[in-house]
Amino acid sequence: MNTIEIPTLLFWENGNNWYGSLGNARFFIKPEVPEGSEEKQLTVRLWKGPLAMNLSEVIAEAAFPVTEAGLAQTTAWLEEQAAGLN
Secondary structure (H helix, E strand, O other): OOOOOOOOHHHHHOOOOEEEEEOOEEEEEEEEOOOOOOOOEEEEEEEEOOOOHHHOOEEEEEEEEOOHHHHHHHHHHHHHHHHHHO
């Protein structure tokens, strides 16, 4: 598989977390409400595998809105980051 697939909007609206990978790229996505905000966002952390996040250095982080457009932005960002690592 050469693309990143993440769950649908309902998955994130229910507060679920997600781990995934593409080649050497590993990532963790967590829906959070930032301090001072009322809007939920997806916080994304990226590191180079093969080890788990807590045993690795997170090399990139980003946040995207929990919307259909935000999911597309998240996927595009992750694929761009993964291309740089692979």
